[in-house]
Amino acid sequence: MQVNDDQGTAVPGAQVEFHGTAGVSFDPAAILTDSSGQATTSVTLGTVAGRYHLSAITPGKSKPATIDVVETALGYQQQVGSILADKYCSRCHDPESSPERVSNYDNLAVKPHTFTDGATLNKMSDADLTAIIQHGGPALSRSALMPPYGNTLSGADVRALIAYTRAVADPPYEPAGTVYARK
Numbered sequence: 001m002q003v004n005d006d007q008g009t010a011v012p013g014a015q016v017e018f019h020g021t022a023g024v025s026f027d028p029a030a031i032l033t034d035s036s037g038q039a040t041t042s043v044t045l046g047t048v049a050g051r052y053h054l055s056a057i058t059p060g061k062s063k064p065a066t067i068d069v070v071e072t073a074l075g076y077q078q079q080v081g082s083i084l085a086d087k088y089c090s091r092c093h094d095p096e097s098s099p100e101r102v103s104n105y106d107n108l109a110v111k112p113h114t115f116t117d118g119a120t121l122n123k124m125s126d127a128d129l130t131a132i133i134q135h136g137g138p139a140l141s142r143s144a145l146m147p148p149y150g151n152t153l154s155g156a157d158v159r160a161l162i163a164y165t166r167a168v169a170d171p172p173y174e175p176a177g178t179v180y181a182r183k
């Protein structure tokens with residue numbers, strides 16, 4: 001969290017409080033900003049899989065600074081999917097390289113989407129996702145740069161990958177036929 005004044009200058013010694021939905025804990029829950037106006041905390045999410053909203057505020061200011069971070073805690077099947085995605089998919093689907101993995105994204109003539117890209121993936125049914133993962137891009141008349149994994153991954157693996165992409169989708173995935181109450 002970075003606290004600046006109206007001129008955009010860092011504010012040292014400002015009180016920052018962290019808040020989250022039930023089950024979330026912060027260490028520390030309140031702290032003063034350092035000489036560069038920054039405040040840092042560690043967040044522990046609850047044990048229930050789902051979306052957690054986190055916010056940081058500077059109390060008593062006419063314009064409270066708030067951030068809203070959505071964190072997704074993964075259930076067992078989604079966690080399996082996350083590990084499979086790291087192993088087989090991320091080198092193409094994640095444009096960012098990490099110390100363990102160089103991204104292949106920039107070399108691809110047709111660009112895949114990140115698994116968090118709900119705007120794209122939410123429109124695809126589970127059957128379409130299964131088809132493209134098992135049989136490759138041409139199964140949905142798409143690029144053969146998307147390889148087939150039907151001989152590499154089991155049906156349970158593919159379901160885990162789909163569960164993972166549904167869990168991390170932003171905007172959130174809402175299965176067809178489910179009606180959500182809204183505030």
Ligand code: HEC
Nearest residue numbers: 088089092110111112113133137142143145146147149161
């Ligand atoms: C060698 C690179 C590569 C790897 C590895 C790869 N993909 Fe893809 N994938 C692509 C490309 C390229 C497309 C876009 C195809 C198109 O739109 O014509 C794509 C498209 C997709 C799509 C359709 C949505 C989108 O992003 O456009 C899904 C779903 C998908 N891949 C899932 C996976 C999964 C799951 C894995 C790992 C098991 C995986 N891919 C591994 C290259 C890859």
